[in-house]
Amino acid sequence: MAGTLKRKKSRRNIDETSSEVDMPVISALDMDNPSSDIEIYAKEVLNALIADNLPPTPNNFSLYFDRLLEDKSENLRKQIHSILELEENNDDENTIALEQSLKQGFSSIKGILGVTANLYKNMSLMTKILEKRKEELADKPEAKEALAIISTLENDVTKLNSILKTQSTQMRSIYDDTAKIVKNVENETIFDNQFGVYNKRYLLTKIEQEMGLIKEFHHKSSLIMIELSRELKKSVKNDKAVLLMIRTIARLLLKTSRRSDIVAHYGNGVFSMLLKHTDIESAKKASERLCELVSNSNFFLADREIQLKISIGVTDIDPEFSVEEIVVSALDGIEKAYELKNTDYAVSLRK
Template sequence: MIRLQKDENETNIDNILNDIPNVTDDVEDNLNLDESDTNLEQGDNLDSFSKEVISALKSKNMPLLPLNYQAYFEQMLDNKNIEFQKKIYSLMETDTRNDERNINFEKTIHIAFANTRDILKCTSSIYKNLMLVNDIEKKCLNELNNNVISTKFIQETNSLQMQIDSQINQLKILYQKCNKILENINTNTMYDSKFDTYNKRYFINLVQDEKKMVEKFNHTSTIIMMTIPLIVTRYIKNDQTTALIIMKTIAKLLLKTSRRSDIIGYIGNGIFAMLLKHSDVFAAKKASERLIELLRNTNVILGNKEINLDLNIGISKLKSDRSAEESLNFAINALRNAQRSNTNYIIYKDDIDENQT
């Protein structure tokens, strides 16, 4: 059973014990929101806030693209009063259903993928057995030809042998085609089937895309890498069931508390990653502090064991003079240092000067 102090969540995972691989301006709150205004989407309040977001984008010379608008919208929304935020987020909940449908769709594909893989394994065994039968039959035919036997029997057996040869060849071709299609499906999936986050490949692609945007428009984005501390890892090193529950708890917390413009991925070895668009290192630091505090208020109870959760975090910046892969590896290096020193979070050394307090 898992008991969360703030909310209740249910919770095969890569071996998290492996070594980690080397890879806004504030706007005045003057909306004067009437708490009785339940028809917010038709009122002036949302309209005026939307205009503020557009003005902020223009002031930063950012193109008025949907993704840029979303990132600024959510960041500026954090500066508004709680009641206004609640009403806006209630309107935004409808959009989350599309993401849920996509995740469920990919889960269905993953199940079909696994079942088809099993079929192919079975087909492979049948193919090998047919080849064996074929060899035995050829051997028997050679022996029969040396004896006095009905010509008709030999003709019928030869005909059957030709059919088997043809079917074996067709089976081989169909197997190869099906296997190629499955590999293509696997390559183009977006989500991690265990944690409902983006998978490693797709997350890296999104980081590379954002790097191009940083280069083109000269804005700031950051990367956060996070995992559980080594002390917790050692405590559960022989209990993969507990490890799975802890990782799913972290994933659910990240998905529940992050902004829609934040991109969350699972990159393996127990490490989650988050791309914060249009956020500097100071904002990434604040986000890290918030995540750590939320996780510390979350306990996992298994039998008689109560596990207090925590995070180590590494932070790096996406910069025009470094590749996306370098930024990802720098965040991982910072994470490794945070784990070794048991520090809440560490900013990559070349980005520390961006940490304005």
């Protein structure tokens, strides 16, 4: 009985070069005919996906497109990125912009409510002033006409004050309803306004999604947790300065990350990077590069120059464990790095 034997293809880490398939070589991009060079590179990406036995879905293709491009010349990378910018359309960025607009709108409503409340207080103060002037004029018979005018004015102010109070109550009700809507939206947001990266909710969702993909396609992905050195925090002893340092770390993470990486604020100044299709060894190299980048970024506090320093925990994404266990493992890596003292990062793997 005839049959076919399918060869099981081994997974590779796409940060390394594969020799399973002959890849077309492109050394530079011909700007007179850029489409042809893009086509050649696209075929290279497709061959890499086939070599790794991965389906050429848009997400996989985009991820491999970015990663394989890192091995090309700087000139080629810049030229291809300039072409990609012409059609760039990031749904997440659009969502983030919408979230920011919504929060700004809510802040404006809150400001209107505050102005209305102050107006109501001023009207109440005006009523009290009129009452006081009326009492002063009551002891002066020659001021009867003025007293009558004040009484009329007092009645008008009282009516206006009553109307304003009713409208203020209505506005407060509208504000409360809007606050509930914004709160519900915040529970579904993906962006951390304070540091300009993704938030914890989005991170956990992406880790869970990646676990499902790993279970299906058996590739390697990693998670790293990053925080500003605790020793540095203690030495600075200035909350505002520490916050600025943490924000600087966030910007550096975005600067060094690839489009397929997920940079998020986990909480309390701890950041995370989900490195898709990246094994532990490559995650360690990424951590080394990140530590070096941060250490070369000095921070000035008054006349004092401070060298930034971070601690990193590294772990793998294993679908046999829960999202929480994976996150805790990466956080344990940070603690391990502090214990080792001679390194800024450490790997933590679950047993």
